[in-house]
Amino acid sequence: MKAKPFVTPERLRRFFHPQNVALVGATDKSRWSVFTFANLKSMNFPGEIYCVNPNRDVVHGQKAYRSLLEIEEPIDLAYVMVSTSQIMQVMDEAAKKQIRNLVLLTSGFSEIGREGSERERELVAFAEAHDQVILGPNGNGFINVTAQLTPYGLPITPPVKAGPVGVVLQSGALASSILTLAQVRNVGLSFLVSMGNETMISATDVIDYLIEDESTRVIALFLESIRQPGEFARVARKALERGKPIVALKIGRSEESARTAMAHTGALVGDDAVNDAVFRQLGVIRVDSLEDLLTTAGLLGCTPPLAGRRMGVVTPSGGACDILSDRAQDEGIELPPFAPETTAELKQIVPPFSTVHNPLDVTGYVVVDRTLLLRALSTVANDPGLDFIVCLTEPPRVKPDDPQPMYEQFDNLARIVRESRRPIVLFTNTAIDITPFGQEVIDRFGLHFVGGMEHGMTALGKALWWHEKRARAQTELPPAEPREGARGDTGVGEWSEYRARLFLQEHGVPVVPGLLATSAGEAAAAARELGLPVALKVQSSDIAHKSDIGGVVLNLRSEREVEEAYQTILNNVRQRSPASRVEGVLVSPMRAAGTELLVGIVKDPLWGLVLAVGLGGVFVEVLKDTSLRVLPVDRAEIKRMLEELRGAALLKGARGRAPADLDQVAEAIYRVTRVALSVSDQLQALEINPLWVRGTQVEALDALIKWNESSAAVSKP
Structure with a gap:
């Protein structure tokens, strides 16, 4: 798919921040329409919502318009839910109304095959001719949390917490799953978009927009395919340069997954090992699950930069200490001993039956002394030999009759986190859902909890890798260099080893010496010149695996052995690969073990x-x-x-x-x-x-x- 030069971050800023929305194909009979209208209302979208239906006077309890042309006011965004056969009529009305931005929920385009692809080409040609930009088709729309805007066709349960993570998904149904997971795991979102077919607005276009978006600090991707590799590489490098992490869940590791993605998107999936390599080079964090996608993005969005791998741990559980120690080793994270002054101070804080070392178990005495964990955390946070601290604690689940002591406890925790010179990451023991009261406390004091030790340690490992990658990228020169012309000619098909070695040698690659012999005598003379012992290998562009047909003889220590080996090789080729064209036999000196x-x-x-x-x-x-x-x-x-x-x-x-x-x-x-x-x-x-x-x-x-x-x-x- 060609990049659209007019789909710029500035153009998308206008697209994703409309002052009003027209719902085309609005009807009380469609769940898509009911959900979209309800979402806009429940999120308190401040702009006007216009319902368009040629057969109804009232839809969703308000006036319905027969067409877009009946609406007197200018329209910023049309959300289109009509049948495939009616799409071009709506596009024409939108063009006459000078509506430039459209979300197409409608399916039946390139995702269904050749006929749909032709229909999609017609759609794009019309849109380009009329300066229109389309999100979709075959997509649910988007949620702009910061702007309280939800032209989105699946149900949303408010409230949706605003936060630093922008989400881009090449999936419709999973978008709602991500939204729900973010709500129960305390991950605030700035933006979420379901891409659909990417007919005009591509995932890379949205990534580029989110890099410029001040509300977004981390970008989370669910990718079925990478449709524009050059553009993806460009925006990924831009994100790394700007210090905005990209976390990606890229499916297609298995052949079955790749086939499913291709069938779903009609796009080339690419070799997964190569995708892994590309992501590492570009500084894109790759994760393996939706849970890790959100957990990693949330940690990066809510935690100051991690300067190194030296971790301190404070927890009321000895078992948690063991788990975190094992996972730290998995992630290449260090657990250095506390500084002597830290150890001395901690011994004055923890119970006498506690052992002071890193990771620190302050013991279950926290039930008796509610200040114990925070006093220990405050001390560990000042240790000069640590880069960051992990503290295991839980947000409250049930609101007590008198919540004031609990408020004071979490206010003190927030103060320690805020004033610490080293990042403090709060883990829950397991990936629990945050209760409404827990969320109230978290929001009141501006805290962020990472859901569970397993996902949390994975996220820490990914975050550390990204910070190291970015630091390295800022000091490295870009690898691209002027492309040199080849000296000599290239060829067609497969070259023999001898010809390939000459070509590499001409271009400065160190190659073992070798001489091509076309007779037993020439082979013996070559061995004499190169020095014994030698190896002999048949040379033919028709033979891929020389040793399989007896075309290789090693460690020949005399000229007589060389002559005999030469004849043996030719006899083997005649018997086992008679159609192969033989250039000769390559003679090379043996090399010692290496x-x-x-x-x-x-x-x-x-x-x-x-x-x-x-x-x-x-x-x-x-x-x-x-x-x-x-x-x-x-x-x-x-x-x-x-x-x-x-x-x-x-x-x-x-x-x-x-x-x-x-x-x-x-x-x-x-x-x-x-x-x-x-x-x-x-x-x-x-x-x-x-x-x-x-x-x-x-x-x-x-x-x-x-x-x-x-x-x-x-x-x-």
Whole structure:
């Protein structure tokens, strides 16, 4: 889908802040209409609501208009609920009325197939010709909590708490589930939109708008697909630069989920591992559940920046201490000992049967001494060796006959949180719903509770990652560099290893020496020149897996062995792959034991060239230990990829190995990426397996290049 240049944040600000709304197709018989009208009224929308129905004089207890043209006042937003066959008539009336902004609830467009797609193209062409912007079709609308505006077709139970989280969903029904979850989990929303088919206004357009929206501090996404990858990358980078986190639940991890999403949205879902890599590069936080989506967004929106991973814990439960210790390890969060002065002060506060260490269990004595938890929290909050504090406590559930002591207790808690020089995050033990009285107390004193230790620790880990990513992004130069032209020609189809190695060598990639032999005598001479022992490998663009047909012989220690191996390889090819065209046999020196890496680059249909780095050789299929990035990347990012591998210890010198020079490894891989980018239009896949690493030595021992079938030669610069 092409980006619409007129769907700017400023245009969407007007779209999402209308002064009045016309409900087209309003009727007492439609639940959509009843819900939409009731939502606008219950949220106290201050503007006029006009009901349009050609067959009724009164709808929803107020005057109904036969058409949009009968309304004398200018209309800011039309919410359209008519049948598919009536859509173009309504669009025409809206154009004549100079209505520029429309929400289309109606379905029956691209989501149903070819006929619907044609209908959608007609709709867009008309809207563009008349400077109209459409949200939908096949979408429920939006909720602008800050403006008390709810042109939204599913029921809303007030009150809806205003807050820092803007929500964008490629789903209709789940939007209501998110809204309900936010209400019972104490997460305030600024905005919520159900995208529908994204015919004109896309999810990336709304993200761009929310980045500019002062009421929104965090953006939460439910994504079935990424329709505009370039635009998504642009707005994600913009959000990171502005310090506005994006938290995303992207479905499509399983094949079945991907098929369902494609059937639902008619959009390309993309490879999930690549999506993961893209999100990491762009600073988008990926979560695995709706609960984690809201919990993480709420924590980020209500907590000051987290400066480091040193956590202090204050709780009245020893069991909670154990749970948080385990989860801290999972999330890479430190629990350092308290400073001596903190320990000394805490010993004067907690009961004598309590042990003072981090995490701190102040014990169940809090039932007797209601000031105990807060006095301990105040002390821990001043510890200079901590970056933030987690305090386990619960909002009240039932209003007592005399709530004043409870009000005073939570007023003191709010004061400690507010005045602390370090962020204090309040956890509940479990993901409980907040009761009406609990919500009253929370709102009165401006507190935020994270629902449950499990979701809370996940959210903390995600938040810390984001703050680190942003800090790093602010000091790094952008990875994109001028695209270089390829030296030499590209090709068509698959190249042999010998040809691929020459190509890489010409472009500065370190490659093991090798000579191509077309006779046994030439092979022996090559071995003599290169130095024994050597390896022999058949060279043919028709043979993908040389060892499977007996096309590889290793560790040959004499010229006679080389000559015999040459003949053996040719005989094997004649017997097992007689149709293959053989260029010759490649002779290369054997290398001592080292660490073998896989370096692969493939073209993803959504994101372009993708780099994979992992343990190579025999470990590729068994361990599947790889790290992915979308190109371009810089050398520092490649080093981070290497450090992400489960087998990173092998590169750092585990089990008596010489530690690899990671700068040299990153430089070699970086050169491979520059080669790939220089021929990105023609390249289908490039693989080095293995890239041999031993100390400061780095060499490609085997290489594969596949070109697009329609590749044309690239002229020399």
